[in-house]
Amino acid sequence: MNIGFVGAGAMGSLMAANLMRAGHALSVHTRTRQKADGLLAQGARWAESPAAAAAWADCFVTMVGGPQDVEAIYFGGALDQARPGALLVDMSTSSPKLAERVHAAAKSRGLAAFDAPVTGGPQGAATASLIIMVGGDRAEFERARPVLAALGSSVLYFGGPGNGQRAKLVNQVVVMQNILSAIEGLFLARKSALDPEAVLQMLQNGLADSKSLRGAAVRALKGDFAPNFDPRHVVKDLSLAIEEADSLGLDLPGLKNARARWQELVRRFPGARAVQEVARLYA
Ligand SMILES: NC(=O)c1ccc[n+]([C@@H]2O[C@H](COP(=O)([O-])OP(=O)(O)OC[C@H]3O[C@@H](n4cnc5c(N)ncnc54)[C@H](OP(=O)(O)O)[C@@H]3O)[C@@H](O)[C@H]2O)c1
Incomplete structure (x- = not known):
């Protein structure tokens, strides 16, 4: 799968590396470019913006700071640029109500959005043993599961949009x-x-x-x-x-x-x- 990944911080840099290890092609964008150096050295391609990463991706993953970052990324271009049928997965810890808004905006564009925050810290991220809590449409969840399974040892579906958060x-x-x-x-x-x-x-x-x-x-x-x-x-x-x-x-x-x-x-x-x-x- 082509995965667009935004947010190469303490967690994201380790999680993105696991996605490549699982055989996915990765396009990465992060605010401070040098934080992506390790991923680029491992074969990831650089995306000039979150929207550019979304435009390339079958699955678009965000692991940024919080609601302000999530809102800026999704409503600032990623939703509009995403490919038809793409999966959008926000793994940051963010607002449940914002997750509902992203989900609704995604659905109206024919996209499937999930909130999928994690627990387990950098150690869990490094060893792909995170616990992942998912909210979104059940019917679409099975499409997202293989991507999430490359990041965690436990992928738990909690119901509709916002329930992962x-x-x-x-x-x-x-x-x-x-x-x-x-x-x-x-x-x-x-x-x-x-x-x-x-x-x-x-x-x-x-x-x-x-x-x-x-x-x-x-x-x-x-x-x-x-x-x-x-x-x-x-x-x-x-x-x-x-x-x-x-x-x-x-x-x-x-x-x-x-x-x-x-x-x-x-x-x-x-x-x-x-x-x-x-x-x-x-x-
Ligand atoms: N660390 C943990 O133990 C842990 C565990 C579970 C969940 N979480 C949650 O997971 C999320 C990420 O945690 P983290 O520890 O990896 O945080 P972090 O080190 O602060 O990483 C977040 C990264 O996202 C980048 N970013 C923020 N807004 C962006 C934007 N609009 N476009 C591109 N990049 C953007 C930041 O860029 P800059 O480098 O320029 O700031 C930073 O590199 C947070 O929501 C956190 O609460 C963390």
Whole structure:
């Protein structure tokens, strides 16, 4: 398949490489061109714009920052330039309502659009073991599945347009509060002069155990802040989740508190590029 790919960032560069590894031809566009150098060296062709990538593609994939980028790409030319019958797959974490708008605009042009955000981070992207949450038309989903299967170990269909994003936002509500609670617990242990290793073992053997406790929180304790997930994207995701909950008349105070913590991180440490750097607020 000819795949047009937009967004060669922390996740997209690894995912696009997996699509080529699976035998697809790739045309890539990304805002900062040198971020595509690795993909071009592996045989991808450069597209001068997202619309140019869409015009060439049987399947057009976006992995950009958030709703503003998604809106600019789809309504700024990609929808108009896409080939008849093409698949459009937005894998960024974005707004469910925007996904519905893209889907409707696509359908009216004879195109099949999906929202297919992911979880698993750069490690999952590198090893093609992402969990992918899909929203869109069931009848068209089987056409998109082989492309998605080259990127993840689990491709989950959640229903109509926007439902992939809704499932992803639920994931973020749980994961980010989980990371925050693990970090707060471990930094309380450290401040109390408890042996952090002993506390960690106790937590991991009890009800508190979680992947966050074994991953992000441990890295935070060690001061390992290698870039993985931009804290500005965390604020974006939690804001989208709050917006979605508000639109349903649901108040989620724990979620608002978590967002305030990452907002504070972004304000005080604008260079932060790892999710667990929220621990800096507790040092
Ligand atoms: N990192 C993670 O662990 C993770 C996990 C799951 C989901 N996500 C989600 O996946 C998406 C991508 O994450 P990421 O970590 O790869 O983010 P990222 O490193 O910020 O990458 C996004 C890329 O998209 C490019 N871009 C943005 N708007 C564009 C446009 N209009 N045209 C062309 N390129 C554009 C950016 O260009 P510049 O380089 O010029 O900024 C950047 O390279 C986000 O929605 C994020 O929330 C991330």
